[in-house]
Every structure is written in C-alpha cells, then in structure tokens.
Amino acid sequence: MAADPAPRKTINLAFTGASGAQYGLRLLQCLLAAGCQVHLMVSRAAQVVIATETELKLPGSPQAMQAYLTERYQAEAGQLLVFGREDWFAPPASGSGEAAPLVVCPCSTGTLSALATGASNNLIERAGDVALKERRPLILVPREAPYSEIHLENMLRLTRMGATIIPASPGFYHQPQSVEDLIDFIVARLLDHLGVGQELMPRWGEARVLQKQKPAN
Template sequence: MTNHQNRPSTVNLAFTGASGAQYGLRLLQCLVSAGCRVNVMVSRAAQVVIATETDLKLPGTPPAMQETLSAYAGAEPGQVLVFGREDWFAPPASGSGERAPLVVCPCSTGTLSALATGASNNLIERAGDVALKERRPLILVPREAPFSEVHLENMLKLTRMGAVIMPASPGFYHKPQSVEDLVDFIVARILDHLNLPQDLMPRWGEARAEDKRMG
C-alpha cells in the first residue's frame, strides 16, 4: 500500500540519449494519470532517440514540445511543463525550488558520468546535482549492455550518494505478452519507488496474499 502523505504532487522527468525512450514516454503518461504535474527536460540526443524508436516526433522548441507531449500524455493544461536545456530559472535548477523527485528515464551513460562527477553543463545535469545535494529522490534508469568498469563505478558512486539505479531490465515472472508489458514492468517499479499508485502489474506476493484472505 502507498502512503498518501508521501506522494509527490510534482515529478521532474528527464529524457536523455540512451535507448529505451518508450520507458520514459510511458512513465509520462502514468504520472499524468496519477495527477502529478511533470517538469520535463529533453536532451538533444533524446530527441533523436525518440524519433528513431517511436512514431513521436518532438518539435525543436520547448513550447511546441510541451504541446506535443501534453497531447501525447492526455495532460490537463499546465500539467506538463517542458524546460529548455539552459533554462536556469526552471524549478529543478535550484534547491530552493519545489521539492520534487527526479527520474532520468532513460539515463545515458554520459549522464551517469556527469552526475557522478558533479557536472552541471545543462539543466538535466544541474537538476541531478540539485537532487543529490538536497537529498531528494533520484531514480536513474540506464539502458546499456554490457556495462564497462567506468559505468559500474559511476553507478556505485551514485548509489552511495543516495540515488536509485534501476536498469531497464524487465522481469518475466508476470508472463508478459507484449513489448508494452515489458515496458510496464519497469514503469511500475518506478511508480512504486515514487510512492504513486499503479495497476500496471501486481506486486510480488499480492495474489498469494489475496488467496490466503479468501481462504
């Protein structure tokens, strides 16, 4: 069960240039459905990946991108906000902004490196730096194979700083029937970590517990 008091009203969501754009886009839909306001940041490489892996073509400017992503997610006006790569006045850019978790999904290994070393060369990197220094929830969803020693060292370093590393490695015990089921597996885990309700897949043991209650 989720604790209603700890549910975030706002979530910062960053798309970077790793494969796996479907995870981030599905997460955006679910965050909107959960009633969250979503501050979105999209790297240049992420725009290329989204265009390559999906039928969604993102415009080049934040206002046009905001309109496209809002329509895609079925958002209410103002529910999805898109900020430019160097918009230093965006809420995620400062510790005095709204206290919101950050999810980087998918997370490129370049972004992992930048966050592990404290680089703040763009808004996504700065948002990650803020999440770490303010001890806010930070969920990173890398999608790479195999991982090099550099990647693993960066993930270990970030884990020790408090970040959650959640590789896009879906399980199969829920007997997926489609690619969408595999995507939903990871998105459900992210939503669980954000303390947001989800019905994408049952949690481990729920069916057994229900059987015991009915019995």
C-alpha cells in the first residue's frame, strides 16, 4: 500500500498597507510553487498599494481574489485560501487553529503598533496576537524610512515578545542585476526562516563550502 503523501506545510501570510507589495506577492508565488498551503489575508490599504505599485487589480471579495491569485500563480485547487478582514472563523484567528507561522509582508507601521499593543480589530491583527500568545513564529517585514522612535520602540517590543523583524532592506553582496534580484534577496531570507527550500539566492558561504569539498588534483 502506498504511503500517504506528506501533509503540506501551512503558512499564514498577510499583506498590509506599507510600500513593498512586490515582496509579499513574490513570497506568495514562491510559497505556492514550493507546495505550501497558504492562508492569505489582505488589508484594504494593501489592495490600494498593490494597485499603485503593480499592474495587478485584485478583486474586492475574498472568494474572487482567491480564484484570481490561484489562477495567476497556477496553484492547485484549495492550496490558497483567502480570508476576509472580519472572518473570525478563519484558522489564524484562534490558538485552537493550526499551529502555522505568520508572515506580515509588507508590514505597515500601523500594523506594528497594533501588534505591539495587542489590538485585534481585524483578522490580521488577531492572527498576530494569536501568534504571539501561542509562541508561534511571527515574521514582520516593515518597509519605512526613516523609522520614528515609536516605530523602533514597537519593533523592539515585538522582538522581545518573540517576533522576528526582517526589514525590507536587501543586501548587495550577491551583485543584484535587477529590481527582481533585490526582491528575491528578502524573499529568500523569509523562506529560509520559514524552513521552505529556496534557490533564489545562494546562502552565505555556500560557494566556499563547495570549493573546499572539491577533491584536490
């Protein structure tokens, strides 16, 4: 008898209204391509930013958005689920739901503030509150410049609570040749933190390891 297929890794993903929609969309694409189950939450502000920064015009309803993104990224049926801002029965809304990591990418400074103070006025904020109280992985990707004292204090507070802050600040040591390379730098770091395999960017030192593993002539 054939063994049952391994269950999909579930990732909760939220887009909020910070600039940098391309990071979140690329992460979504990579997670789906890697076979992950994705529970997606999109704020109203994020929809405005996505329409401003990309050619995408996401449908307004969760059901239509789910169908649109499933087709765009060629996901399997049911692999991507989109939940509305007040869908309190969504799995990310309760500690009794599946113990999946949450990534907020990009993460607005308003969302940082809400998470740092325990606000739960919508599903994204509640999902972050659940991740913190359940000690589940919570990765936040802020994109702002400059950061005010309030922003920095909120990031410090959240870090002390157990969240991981990964600012959308790409490195250049991989000699990027395009904007897409800069986006992939951050997305690769996110995938590494989520334990999802990626080939977007070699990890630091990999080339040196391969060189040292070659047999001597």
